[in-house]
Amino acid sequence: MGKLILVRHGKSIWNIENIFTGWTDIDLADQGIEEAKIAGELIRDKNIAIDICFSSYLKRAIKTASIILETANLTQIDFIKSWKLNERNYGAWQGRNKDEVRKEVGEDLFWKVRRGYSASAPALSLDDDRYPKLDPKYKKVNTSNLPLTESLKDTKQRAVEYYFEAIVPELVKGNTVLVSAHGNSIRALMTQILNIPASEISKVEVQTGVLNIYDFDSTMTLKDNYALKQKNELVL
Numbered sequence: 001m002g003k004l005i006l007v008r009h010g011k012s013i014w015n016i017e018n019i020f021t022g023w024t025d026i027d028l029a030d031q032g033i034e035e036a037k038i039a040g041e042l043i044r045d046k047n048i049a050i051d052i053c054f055s056s057y058l059k060r061a062i063k064t065a066s067i068i069l070e071t072a073n074l075t076q077i078d079f080i081k082s083w084k085l086n087e088r089n090y091g092a093w094q095g096r097n098k099d100e101v102r103k104e105v106g107e108d109l110f111w112k113v114r115r116g117y118s119a120s121a122p123a124l125s126l127d128d129d130r131y132p133k134l135d136p137k138y139k140k141v142n143t144s145n146l147p148l149t150e151s152l153k154d155t156k157q158r159a160v161e162y163y164f165e166a167i168v169p170e171l172v173k174g175n176t177v178l179v180s181a182h183g184n185s186i187r188a189l190m191t192q193i194l195n196i197p198a199s200e201i202s203k204v205e206v207q208t209g210v211l212n213i214y215d216f217d218s219t220m221t222l223k224d225n226y227a228l229k230q231k232n233e234l235v236l
Helices: 030-045 059-071 098-105 107-115 152-172 183-193 198-203
Strands: 002-008 052-055 078-081 176-181 211-216 222-230 233-235
Touching: 002 059, 002 152, 002 183, 030 059, 030 211, 052 059, 052 152, 059 078, 059 176, 098 107, 107 198, 152 176, 152 183, 176 183, 183 198, 183 211
Parallel strands: 002 176, 052 078, 052 176
Antiparallel strands: 002 211, 211 222, 222 233
């Protein structure tokens, strides 16, 4: 039986400051480091033997996974990173305070972009410093795949593609897989795994540092799903 563990990175500095982050490579806040340690303690204390780990290219997800694995004494496992697990690209809203953006564009548009499925923030220009093509970490990624902005639909397309390309084969082998990613890339995977329609996606919330666990049989039929939040706390 394969086991998938999805964890949103611990709180970042910009999470605490209420700033749109997207593909901006912001570090974990002290609170986020503590959340990752607690997640690692849970995995250790529950004797969950992780076989392989995946994360995005962004250091808040990479550090969360690294802290979890170190705390759980699992640093020897394979650790694979992919840009396809990155957070949703929020385009020109990246680096801006969320409350200020909401006042500027109005409640309706703000929430269509923030919690909707097809709407996206204004795109970056090609010469904007925030354009991923200008970041060396994406030099091996085809330019056509590097977004100037994204909707959740766009994010789901790449995250689910990677899910079937790299993660499902591990689950079919019966492995336990840890994925450390972001609010929107995890929402995208959850909607795929739980067959949640686009009309209901706004209701899907992903908390930082929570271990969302999915158990599959050998045919990739979902048998159980639950979340571990704190020591000895099981959330059904």
